[in-house]
Amino acid sequence: MQVHRLVWAAMALLVVTATACGQNRLQSSSTTQPITVGLITPLSPPGDVASGQLIQRGAELGVEYVNSQLHGVLGGRKLQLAVEDSAGKNDQGVNDYRLLVTEKKAVAVTGFFHSSVNIAVNEVAHQIGVPTISTQGSAADITAKHYPETFRTHVIDPIRVSAWLQWIQERGFKRVAMVAETTDYGVGLVDETQRQARAKGLDIAFDAEMFDHSATDLTPQLLKVKAFDPDLLINIGVGTPMDLIVDQAREVGLYPQVPMLVSYDGPVRPQWWQLHPQDGNGVYFIAYYSPREPLSNAGQWLARRYQERYHEPPVYSSLSAFGDVLVIAEAIQRANSADPRKITAALASGSFSSWTKATVSFPNAPGAYYHTWSPPVLILHYTQPNQDWQHAELIETYSRKT
Amino acid sequence: MSGAHLAIRELSAGYQPGIDVVREVTLDLPPGRVTAVVGPNGAGKSTLLKTVFGFLRPRAGQVTLDGRPIHSLGPHRIKGLGVGYVPQGLNLFPQLTVEENLRMGGWTLRRDGRRLRARLDQVYDLFPALRQHRRRPAHELSGGQARMLATAREVVPEPRLLLVDEPTAGLSPALSGQVYEFLATVRRALGTSLLLVDQQIQEALEIADHVVLMDLGRVRAQGPRAEMHLARVRALIQRCLEGVDG
């Protein structure tokens, strides 16, 4: 009997010790395991693949920066990126989000380019509670529903339009033509431009010609614009359409007689001069940083690494995605936790550094400005062929005054 | 030009694995002779011809042409050895002209333009009605002219063996008679061996030197025409239909 008790006691001790060790191992592995950040972005058609790839580049470099320069989060835990392809489709984006959150244990999800995908995912995020940060979605409803889990770091339409309307007023343009793609982006900018102009009582005549993003012959639209006799043409195409508008506007005799403003920083890329060796000169375009609006240390690191790896400066899509990963890492630190709910609270209450020297925060602001941070908007102007964008004339910097 | 010697030994073939439509068929076609294969529906007669021409790979057995095995060759290779195949129905190119149809028949002679031209002229001599309509698309021909063209086309490359599958299927007696005249013309002119399948037993027997009766994939009886005369063949077929072994 004595022996039996001893044996039972020994066995009990063994079990307890084993359990305790096992627990410890589990705890230590969960505190050293990487933390996953999800990226949902278009990497196949019908999504905008080029934009998705640029976003992925930025996000990957963001993870690399956090791990190598900041030594991870929460005492050395590495970040890792889990990438899912939305293909620009809402249902696929939603499936991606569920996969990232349930199987890959993503603590936050970013990378969104297509507004419609972002909006669909945010409905699910609102239920599940893992926060999303929109990298490049411009539609108001992404944050206008005021779901606490939803955030955005993108120049939304009102800010971009405010910038160029200010410039238009300063330059005295009276007849403004817009050639825009029928995406949320294009339609949103056209509507917002006309709305703000009305609200501000501006004496400007507008002509808006729309085209399908997949269209390749835009001469009919441009001929209509020419008949309107504008003194400014705003090019609201993204990617290939933007380039086609530049070429075809020249073909119909519209440009460079009529100055052109490109609605985003496409002309920053070296391929601009390969595609438009002559026509590229003289164009005005939106950008988000310049030598006079310098990058933060993190941004400078990104610019260097990006240039080394991809032989061109980072464009907005990459900058924004890089910044989103950085913000998520900082929110994890601030929350001192990888719990998505705590990360959400940290995002809503904190200030963060990003690729630009401006501080990032997500205010509880009205309408689409809710949880939205926008970088400054610059208007640059190429004044000679083959010009490095960093030497382009800086017309003005526009920041939203809250 | 003389006909080829076709030898078939224990040939078995089918469209689905494990199901033979042709079973252990053995027959010999001497050069320049006509062998008629007759039998009820589903006997495997057409399948036999398809197998000989390479449309079907046999499961077992052998087919030789002048001693050379051909049972593993594809149709275009067998054609190149001088075998022609006139399948059931019309095998024409409806939108091509008569001349183009004949030229397609001479595909294997395409590198010898002179010989091809000579052959076309000879074929036109054999079938003068075709010369008249040489520029018309084939679909505009009458039934008889179309049959003529189908036969003529196979004859352009001077085949040494012609496989003919039910040439009179669905035709009126008058047209059937015409078709057999074409075949007789070809045989006289070229000395081609003929392996002929037909349900019209009477006409087939008239042209045949040797008769083979098939039923359910097997050869039930064969012999020279003198032995396999019409009455006997009909009786044998009746027995097949009644399920009595031949």
Next chain:
Amino acid sequence: MWLAVSPGLLAQFTLAGLMMGVLYALMALGITFIYGVMKTINWAMGEFYMIGSFVQYLIVSHLLGPDLWWLALPATAASVFVLGMLVQRLLLRPMFVGGVERRDEYATVITIALLLLLRSLAAVINGPYQHTPGSHLPDVTLGPLSVPGAEVAAAVVGVLVLGLFFLLLHRTWPGLALRAAAQNRIGVQTAGVDLLRLDMVAFGIGVSLAAVAGGLLAPVYLVYPTNGAVATTKGFEIIVIGGLGSIWGALVGGLLLGLAEALGSALIAPAYQNAYGFLLLILLLLIRPIGLFGERARVV
């Protein structure tokens, strides 16, 4: 909404539409030709257009320069021809050598999978870039319209290529065999044609036509991984308009589509450019469902 269009400008739009129609016809011709011979639809045709544009760009920008674009074009066509034959041999031949029961479904699945593979591969390899081989051809002035020289050259060469194609079909032995195979696949075999090899050649020719269109339009509409998507859509619109399997249908259908888009854009609204082709398609389907030159199976 109505654009006030002068007769002169309307004439220019018509000409521009016809020029575009020639290129559309090239795209559609490949699809209809392959269908005619092999009785299968190649859903990945647009990706061969895309590959053609990339090959043309690479040869011009890295080897020959923009002035020798016309020398690069046969190389583009030849390389995609070879690629097409390989694709047919490896992916589609199994349909014809037994073991595949539902041929249409097989072809659809395989060619759609090929479409996705080629498009995704191009996106991954190319990255987020667009390219142009460039062109030194001077603009051509047609009334008030200035048309890029490259676009005019594309239309002219397109017509030449169509002419060459017709010559191939009607004056050569392979052409005769191809026309015959489109009418009777058993018949060409009994004639002694190696049909499996002919299918390879037909597929190669079909995709190289699309590649030529891609190469010709590379300096006009840029080179990027998804530029074939439009070619696929237009190609299939045209073969429905013109009749599946009809070569004349591809030509006339292409011209009609180009005209419909140009005139619709000029007279109604340019924003709905893509819709005019579909309206034409619906109209024709109501009047003549088999297409302008389509035929119900004709047997003798």
